[in-house]
Amino acid sequence: MPSSTPAQSPRSADGEPPVDRDTVVGKVVTILRAFTVDDSDLPLAELVRRTGLHKATVHRLAGELVGVRLLDRTDRGYRLSGGLFELGMLASVERSLLEIAMPFLQDLYGRTRETVHLGVLDGHEVVYVAKIGGHRQASAPSRTGGRMPLHCTGIGKALLAHADPSLRHTVLASPLARRTPRTIIAPGILARQLDTIRESGVAYEYEESAPGIGCVAAPILDVATNAVVAAVSVTGPLTRYRPDAQADAVRAAATGIASTLDRRRALR
Incomplete structure (x- = not known):
């Protein structure tokens, strides 16, 4: 007897949760998630291969997505359309946060001349809302709109340290993926580090997400509730960059963003 369990797509390269591919919405999301940051456009055959959906289904839905400006049709196949960018910029929480931050x-970039990040918590990951870097920016694995695990990034650890205790417990009880030889994968060691982060107000990363880079991050806390809203960080190559030297600047930026968010809310 065939299983009644809905077909689900695997987690994407950026770590989004699986979707139910038995629904129209699930099929659409599967097609959109087939594109990666390295893709400009994809042929229909490649979309079929990546999604695992029937060719006729992909062709029909891709055509409908072109019609509503979520995909563009090109000589080589399909590419993500500017309509997706417009929708993304309407995300109210992130847009308001970004405008203020x-x-x-x-x-912070002008002071340090190193790569500056703004990130928010989403599940067990940090989503990067903004990334500012000049010509000599560090080759960090982050990108605007991209995701990274909480446990191996400075900004992720700043978020996790101030997150709900239940989330912290769940993350520490889950397997911690090793991304480099220096990634902290022992729950006990990470838990002690999170306690220190809560006390000091800053988090550090030393080659835990990628070799050769270091990071200092600070949480942006809601003034009224002390709940974590986001986090800000400065990342640079350890050949020239000392994260601890920028701790005060990063902490001050996070405090300034939090205060401005609070004043904006009071004026509503």
Whole structure:
């Protein structure tokens, strides 16, 4: 007897949760997630291969997505359309946060001349809302709109340290993927580090997400509730960059963003 369990797509390269491919919405999301940051456009055959959906289904849905400006048709196949970018910029929480945080991020970049990140918590991952870097920016594995695990990034650890205790427990009880030889995968060691982060107000990463880079991060906390809203960080190559030297600047930027968010909320 065939299983009644809905077909689900595997987690994407960026770590999004699986979707039910038996529904139209699930099929659409599977097609959109088939594109990666390295893709410009994809032929129909490649979309079929990556999604595992029937060719006729992919062809029909891709055509409908072109019609509503979520995909563009090209000579080689299909590519993500600017309509997706427009929808993304309508995300109210991230848009408001970004508008307020951007002057602080720009000031932090001007002071350090190293790569500056703004990230928010999503499940067991950090989603990067903004990334500012100049010509000599570090070759960090992050990108705007991308995801990274909480346990191996400075900004992720800053978020996790101030997150709900139940999330912290769940992350520490889950397998911690080793991304480099220096990634902390022992729950006890990570738990002690998170305690230190809560006390000091800053988190550090030393070659835990990628070789050769270091990071200092600080949480942006809601002034009224002390709940974590986001986190800001500065990342650079350890050949020239000392994360601890920028701890005060990063902490000040996070505090400034939090205060501005609170004032904006009071004016509503």
